[in-house]
Amino acid sequence: MRILITGAAGFLGQRLARRLLSNPDLQHLTLADLTPPPIPDSGSDSDSRVTSLAADLTRPTASKDLVSADITAVYHLAAVVSGQAEANFDLGMAVNCDGTRHLLEAVRHQAPGAKFIFASSLAVFGGDLPAVITDDTAVQPQSSYGTEKAICELWVNDYTRKGFIDGRVLRLPTVCVRPGKPNAAASSFASGIIREPLQAETAICPVDPKLSLWLSSPTAVVNNLIHALTLSADQFTYSRTLNLPGITVTVESMIDALEAVAGKAVTSHIRYQPDPAISNIVASWPSQFDVERAIALGFERDRTFQDIIRSFIAETDIAS
């Protein structure tokens, strides 16, 4: 396995890199991001299997330089997040549409047939939605981020159909709990209302607590990214696009779970301060999915939100 990860300086990219480095079949790993990504600790100070590079995917030559002929798979995680893509339309189009297309072209011409695992999002959905989303629900994005992800899904499928790549599109639920700092994703608060109170810091809840979310733990998402690599092309039919499993929770029930796990003193750090810009985007996303197809293909699902919180606390303790 010779693998490229874009957006590899990000939280998921780093976790994915760490997991891939623990695989004895890995021969080489290229980590790319706007600045050279850290090489995750794999038991030594450096790792001869890893190359870390700076690359701006909006420049076609950057993708060309990243994709070597012997590459077997690309994880394309690099993206401008939802809040930023909404605030800066041109940046979102350049990174999320053009950047993906340049990378697809580089794989097509320099490593034809390589696996191409694209991280899409539940943000492709919006508008008048059925009660339960399936892989056959029409996308009707109500954000530029969702639009750009939906466009890349179409490209990945057509490049696959033409035999240029061997694509897999995984629509990620909102990932929660993310460690670290808040980011410009409209869903950033979903991690913030758990992470900040656990560190005795104030967190803002910008949405109605009755709002339902579709969540996955980072562990389940990374396991599912790894699993996507093991699927063979003949396990797909007309479409390479899958809704990844998640769990449906209201914001209120997330806070109840936090209280059950960590106590009332912790949840008292949450302030309710509605933000229409964030609410409008997040409330347009669905929260109920039928992911039978993904489960049948072996993708995994979290059990409860309390479990997710406990894992986050355990991992944070390990890291500290």
Add this chain to the structure above:
Amino acid sequence: MRILITGAAGFLGQRLARRLLSNPDLQHLTLADLTPPPIPDSGSDSDSRVTSLAADLTRPTASKDLVSADITAVYHLAAVVSGQAEANFDLGMAVNCDGTRHLLEAVRHQAPGAKFIFASSLAVFGGDLPAVITDDTAVQPQSSYGTEKAICELWVNDYTRKGFIDGRVLRLPTVCVRPGKPNAAASSFASGIIREPLQAETAICPVDPKLSLWLSSPTAVVNNLIHALTLSADQFTYSRTLNLPGITVTVESMIDALEAVAGKAVTSHIRYQPDPAISNIVASWPSQFDVERAIALGFERDRTFQDIIRSFIAETDIAS
């Protein structure tokens, strides 16, 4: 009304131009295509209301030059057709994706809020389809043409949501009977098997006669393009994308209708010669639609295929 039509040298573009020129509210019409489009006969040799221009939309400057600040609507009909987009992937991407994006950018920056009527296609559908297609059926294109149209639909919707344009996406059925010569569209035969026999010429039927098609006459399509201009923004909700009305016919029933209208001597000019390249594309398209929403918005539908043939004969006689 100051209107721009791209792809205006094409058959639909010429018909649309003729119709717009008969509207007393029309102040100016720009016709653009790869070569300067003919100015349709409007009762005089020239028409001071019309400018005819050559423009290659794959060059961003070409779109900039076409879109003047006082334009009120754009009909974007220019496209590489399905067979050609499948045979030349890069050309399809350049014209159908990049060309549309350049035009959207030009309207956004030079005539913000102008109406943008985009001719999409039933080719966005494919794969595992429900028995009846609605506006909420997921697109799963099985051709590069369908992929490119689906991508532009997403852009037109997002540019509309952002207030850059006032978009309307009309998914056209297969247009039949087209006059003139066969073209590189996979659906070209649908007109050919009617048009050529009526002129005592041999026509090839490359598909199974049991295949069902979703058709609209040129008259109904042009009426519906005109109608789209009259709708106000508040007649739409989350999506600007509509499946236009059509009729469902099998190839066999089309030939029966031709025989009923024109006799057995005419249909004897049809030869059956299966072509997998054409069959694979056309058979991936759906033929049963629920177009209740379009009908409620005032879009029109043909009555019978025999009527369509009779209109074609009458128009051809008028033109000859």
